[in-house]
Amino acid sequence: MAKIKRNRNGTRKDVIIAKAAKLFREKGFSATSMRDLAEHVGVEAASLYNHISSKAEILQEICFKTANNFMSHIEEVDATPNKTAIEKIQAILRFHIKQMLDNYEEVYVSDREWKHLTDPYLSNMQSQRRAYRQRIASVIEEGIRKGEIKPIDAPTAVLIMLHAVSGIESWHRSKKKIPGELLEDNMVQILVDGLRKQV
Amino acid sequence: MAKIKRNRNGTRKDVIIAKAAKLFREKGFSATSMRDLAEHVGVEAASLYNHISSKAEILQEICFKTANNFMSHIEEVDATPNKTAIEKIQAILRFHIKQMLDNYEEVYVSDREWKHLTDPYLSNMQSQRRAYRQRIASVIEEGIRKGEIKPIDAPTAVLIMLHAVSGIESWHRSKKKIPGELLEDNMVQILVDGLRKQV
DNA sequence: AAATAGCGCTAACAATTGTTAGTATTTTAT
DNA sequence: ATAAAATACTAACAATTGTTAGCGCTATTT
Numbered sequence: 001m002a003k004i005k006r007n008r009n010g011t012r013k014d015v016i017i018a019k020a021a022k023l024f025r026e027k028g029f030s031a032t033s034m035r036d037l038a039e040h041v042g043v044e045a046a047s048l049y050n051h052i053s054s055k056a057e058i059l060q061e062i063c064f065k066t067a068n069n070f071m072s073h074i075e076e077v078d079a080t081p082n083k084t085a086i087e088k089i090q091a092i093l094r095f096h097i098k099q100m101l102d103n104y105e106e107v108y109v110s111d112r113e114w115k116h117l118t119d120p121y122l123s124n125m126q127s128q129r130r131a132y133r134q135r136i137a138s139v140i141e142e143g144i145r146k147g148e149i150k151p152i153d154a155p156t157a158v159l160i161m162l163h164a165v166s167g168i169e170s171w172h173r174s175k176k177k178i179p180g181e182l183l184e185d186n187m188v189q190i191l192v193d194g195l196r197k198q199v
Numbered sequence: 200m201a202k203i204k205r206n207r208n209g210t211r212k213d214v215i216i217a218k219a220a221k222l223f224r225e226k227g228f229s230a231t232s233m234r235d236l237a238e239h240v241g242v243e244a245a246s247l248y249n250h251i252s253s254k255a256e257i258l259q260e261i262c263f264k265t266a267n268n269f270m271s272h273i274e275e276v277d278a279t280p281n282k283t284a285i286e287k288i289q290a291i292l293r294f295h296i297k298q299m300l301d302n303y304e305e306v307y308v309s310d311r312e313w314k315h316l317t318d319p320y321l322s323n324m325q326s327q328r329r330a331y332r333q334r335i336a337s338v339i340e341e342g343i344r345k346g347e348i349k350p351i352d353a354p355t356a357v358l359i360m361l362h363a364v365s366g367i368e369s370w371h372r373s374k375k376k377i378p379g380e381l382l383e384d385n386m387v388q389i390l391v392d393g394l395r396k397q398v
Numbered sequence: 399a400a401a402t403a404g405c406g407c408t409a410a411c412a413a414t415t416g417t418t419a420g421t422a423t424t425t426t427a428t
Numbered sequence: 429a430t431a432a433a434a435t436a437c438t439a440a441c442a443a444t445t446g447t448t449a450g451c452g453c454t455a456t457t458t
Contacts, residue, residue: 012435027314028227028228028229028314028315030227030229030230031229031315033414033415033416034415034416034417035414035415035416043435043436043437044436044437044438045416045417046417046418046419046436046437046438046439047435047436047437049416049417049418050434050435050436051435054416054417055416055417112311115226115227116227116230133369150388150392152385152388152389153377153381153382153385155370155373155377156370156377156382156385156386156389157385157389159363159366159367159369159370160363160366160386160389160390162366163362163363163364163365163366163369164358164359164362164363164366165362166362167358167359167361167362167363168358170332170358170362171354171355171358174354178352178354178355182352183352183355186351186352186355186356187355187359189349189351190351190355190356190359190390191359191389193349193392201406211405232444232445232446233445233446233447234444234445234446242405242406242407243406243407243408244446244447245406245407245408245409245447245448245449246405246406246407248446248447248448249404249405249406250405253446253447254446254447399458400457400458401456401457401458402455402456402457402458403454403455403456403457404453404454404455404456405452405453405454405455406451406452406453406454407450407451407452407453408449408450408451408452409448409449409450409451410447410448410449410450411446411447411448411449412445412446412447413444413445413446414443414444414445414446415442415443415444415445416441416442416443416444417440417441417442418439418440418441419438419439419440419441420437420438420439420440421436421437421438421439422435422436422437422438423434423435423436423437424433424434424435424436425432425433425434425435426431426432426433426434427430427431427432427433428429428430428431428432
């Protein structure tokens, strides 16, 4: 069998991970076998192990790459001066939506399949997710204090935001897609107008 | 080993399905083995087959019971006269939240694991889910026509609503839970105020 | 009391799982 | 051209998978 074709700027490991992300999204981590993955990569199962050390490692790479991605972004947003809480929330929301549109497979997988990580990665991911939600909640609470946002329960608002965005998977599968920008505007409008205090 | 203890008004099959729902939620359908399930039921794996015919059947029962539950409710809501679109949306939302709180395991599982159904159940479930979303979208479009709801993309709104509600899983796991009613009010407020036209 | 049905057990099955060892082949570096 | 490094292959492994067969105990019905 021929070698794994790698694109420019990408290792063969990257190819494997990308294919794995697609399969993990479609069938779930547990229901995806290494022989399954190998077939889609165009190689025998054993050959995969020249590039990765285990099935678990693939999930780890997907999850932590994505998590770090989101974490760096929120740190950046939070550090930007002269931004209202509403603006910060909008920036976070738009980033989530954009990530979901651009890196669909990996974002989706890391959101739904991280439970199949094993310790110590599992605990690590759990606290990373907790910390991330906490940061958003803090922005919302800041907005409430400043009178920009209605006095609602901040964790509930975070929960709604994050899960609403993850719903883009349905949109992705939908036949009659609306354009990406329109989707983004609609989501931000619906969610943020629910947050904004009505004066 | 002793027999499976069944509660009043419940068959032994019901006990198995309830335990399975819990495990399917925690570990996913594929990652849950029949021996795993048997252990939690307090019986050997083979004994399960005196009550169910296959692992697949368990998932089918969970998914279709839940789906029918939601479908009957929306039909009921839709048939109620003298209800504004906003009121209908609120009723649907509150029902979802209540179901999520009362039948957590089964609702969660049927939402996240239905992909592991096999045909013909898979196709059946797919069209049932599509039909359900379509009904909600129709209510929203009705609301838009009547001027109750902002002119947003109805499928997007449905997507946000349904996924926001499914986020209650996070709440379920949360240490510092706010009371169920408060959660419900917060969610409905945030989501519906985002929908309601500002006059 | 006898017959029947319900339900548990052990043992086993074929298939599939992730992974390793050892070897051959192809690419890269010298 | 030769040596070295990558990377593919085949074959096999032990463990786990869902499920069935067959047997025996126990509760229910006759």
